[in-house]
Amino acid sequence: MPTKESFLAPGKFPLGLIIGVLALIGILLLPTPEGLPVAGHRVLAILVFAIIVWVSEAVSYETSSIIILGLIVFLVGLSPSMDNHAKDWGTSASMNLALTGFGNSALALVTAALFLAACMTFTGLDKRIALSTLNLVGTSTKSIFVGTILVIIVLSLVVPSATARGAAMLPIIMGIIAAFGVDKRSNLAAGLMIVVAEGISVWNIGIQTAAAQNLLTVGFMEKMLGERVAWVDWLIAALPWSLIMSVVLVVVVLKLLPVEVNGLQGGRETVRKQKEELGPMSSAQKRLLLVTLILIGFWATEGKLHKFNTTATTTVALAMLLLPKIGVINWKDIQARVPWGTVIVFGVGISLGTALLQTKAGEWLGTQIVANTGLDTFSPTMIFAVLAAFLIVIHLGFASATALSSSMIPIMIALLQNLPGDINRLGMTMILGFVVSYGFILPINAPQNMVCLGTETFNAKQFAKVGIVVTVIGYLLMVLFAATYWKWLGLL
Numbered sequence: 001m002p003t004k005e006s007f008l009a010p011g012k013f014p015l016g017l018i019i020g021v022l023a024l025i026g027i028l029l030l031p032t033p034e035g036l037p038v039a040g041h042r043v044l045a046i047l048v049f050a051i052i053v054w055v056s057e058a059v060s061y062e063t064s065s066i067i068i069l070g071l072i073v074f075l076v077g078l079s080p081s082m083d084n085h086a087k088d089w090g091t092s093a094s095m096n097l098a099l100t101g102f103g104n105s106a107l108a109l110v111t112a113a114l115f116l117a118a119c120m121t122f123t124g125l126d127k128r129i130a131l132s133t134l135n136l137v138g139t140s141t142k143s144i145f146v147g148t149i150l151v152i153i154v155l156s157l158v159v160p161s162a163t164a165r166g167a168a169m170l171p172i173i174m175g176i177i178a179a180f181g182v183d184k185r186s187n188l189a190a191g192l193m194i195v196v197a198e199g200i201s202v203w204n205i206g207i208q209t210a211a212a213q214n215l216l217t218v219g220f221m222e223k224m225l226g227e228r229v230a231w232v233d234w235l236i237a238a239l240p241w242s243l244i245m246s247v248v249l250v251v252v253v254l255k256l257l258p259v260e261v262n263g264l265q266g267g268r269e270t271v272r273k274q275k276e277e278l279g280p281m282s283s284a285q286k287r288l289l290l291v292t293l294i295l296i297g298f299w300a301t302e303g304k305l306h307k308f309n310t311t312a313t314t315t316v317a318l319a320m321l322l323l324p325k326i327g328v329i330n331w332k333d334i335q336a337r338v339p340w341g342t343v344i345v346f347g348v349g350i351s352l353g354t355a356l357l358q359t360k361a362g363e364w365l366g367t368q369i370v371a372n373t374g375l376d377t378f379s380p381t382m383i384f385a386v387l388a389a390f391l392i393v394i395h396l397g398f399a400s401a402t403a404l405s406s407s408m409i410p411i412m413i414a415l416l417q418n419l420p421g422d423i424n425r426l427g428m429t430m431i432l433g434f435v436v437s438y439g440f441i442l443p444i445n446a447p448q449n450m451v452c453l454g455t456e457t458f459n460a461k462q463f464a465k466v467g468i469v470v471t472v473i474g475y476l477l478m479v480l481f482a483a484t485y486w487k488w489l490g491l492l
Contacts (some may be wrong), residue, residue: 015173016056024049024071033364037088040077040361043352046071047361050352051152051407057399062341065348072098072355079176091164097358101350104218109311110212110346111338112318113160116292118175119321120159121130122329124278125285126168128385129154132173141188141259144176145250148195153246156203157212158292163339165449169196177457187257190458193465195253196380197452199444202249202474204437206242206403208234212346213401217409217433219350224357224413227426231299236426237489238434241481245474252469257462284328291317300358342402349406362414368419369411380423380492384482387412391435392475399444405436427491431482438474440467 005131008133013487027045032038046068053064081087088326101107131150134144148169173196177189204211208231223474236440244394261401298306321327322334356362370376392409398404412432414426439446441452443463486492 006084014056016053016058018058020049020052020058021054028075035367037082037360038362039082040356040359040364042079043072043355043359043361044365047352047356047407050284050403054400054403054407057154060405061345061400062340065345068348068352069098072351076352076359079359089399097267097355098351098473099221099347100349100354101352104219104223104347104350105309105311106222106348107315107343107347109209109218110215111343112311112314113209113212113215114338115334116314116321117159117161117164117296118286118334119329120167121164122337123201123282123284123288124155125288126155126159126164127172128275128278128281128285129158130169130172131271134176134271135275141261142250142254145192145195145242145254147478148173148192149199149250150296152196152199152203153206154441156200156207157224159426160209161449162200162204162211162450165200166451168274170451172271172274174455176271179395182260183420184455186260187219187344188259188261190462191253193455193457194463195249197253197438197446197449198249198467198470199246200448201332201437201439201446202242202245203333204436206235206238210417211401211437213405213436214433216346216349216402216405217429217436218461220353220387220405220409220413221340221426221429223350223354224362224410224417225426228309229430230302231427232302232304234430235488237430237491240485241474241477244477245470248473248477249450249466249470250474252466256465256469260315267425269340287326288321288328291320293469308316343383343404345400345406349402356410356414362410363418365411366416366418369415375415376419376421380428381420381479381482381487382418383423384492385479386427387432388435388475388478389413392438392471396439396442397434399447401436401439401446405433409436418463424491425487429487431486432479434478438471440474442467473483 024045027048027051028042031102032041049071050064050068052058053067056062073091073094076097077089077091079089081089130151133154134147136147154164154483155168159165159168165269173192173462176191179183184227204214207215210231213233218228220297247407295313299310302309320330375386378386391404394408395401409429409432413429416423416428439449441464443460449463453460482492
């Protein structure tokens, strides 16, 4: 991430930002294609600029998001109106467009989820849950790997932040590695930490509230398709895949990185000792656990036992956790623990997607892709296979699944809307949203990967060695699901 000093130092202006600006100007200077409004032409230029800056990480995501806001305000604001070409949009209208994302219910859910994750780390409940789960498994090497996956699953339900889950697990896993008495660059250490990083990505797919990119996908569904997928419907679709891939991940790691020891003497005692150091469960932890369990209950029964959506129930839960006496955290502590930059990036991502929709840029782009690829002649399963492969490849250039979702999901939806035939566009969008979480190959492709890489237990080559196999198997399994299970569910 560039520092303030790097911007001020002579000769160090970020190359990615220069390329992004040149690409923006170059596209703006091109003649506006037939059928594409001027405002849409300019939004496509902004999209290309955003992708280049996000991929190159020339500036922070927060900085690039503010730049994108400014570009939408002025480039769209000075464009001819969609209804009356003799008049401009006007900067007031374009400002409303640029800030659309900040009034979206998905942003409220992401913010509330980040607050909930902050409550978990503040009270230490996340670490207690992780240790309690590990304490239930045996002391063989395979049991430790299985226990690690179980911790990931449990934390994915209660800590809706991949980075926070990774941070919560690091000291516990490092303690287990030390208890084995092996070097931190051993296959055992590398395997366990890779399972943590890639297992989090696997369960980002399995649980809707586990990752911001899922909530962004849900937000685009609501905005562009007028519908959303309930938490439990997402779980029904994704759970079998995540369960199978959890087994695949452990098997692949043990096969490609053979461990040096078969068991851990006193392993359970090591975990128990760490748990004892936490002391008895505090009153705040008990209250937080109760609220979290009730919240999960509401998520799981949405549309079945009640009509309250995930955003509404999560917001009420957060309000309870902030109340004096009843709650577990105050505003000052929350303020210091919530990554507000994520909220900004998320809001701008929704705004960019909305701009693609309202200026007809997404519709035009979708039409061009369909006309030039022959996708309209493919079966729904083949359409998914092609688009999923595209998302997996392009993800190699992104360090943020949120950024990938912001730029690609609106285009995917616009493309699906331009395809003929009886396609379940909502279901197809959801399963394409699953693919956005494929951060398996490069450490830089997901923040939790980088958190785990910081332990120096594995290198990028080891990570890619496992990740390529997991990606190929995961992709083929999704194509199989598209042809069978998801088809039976009516998602295609």
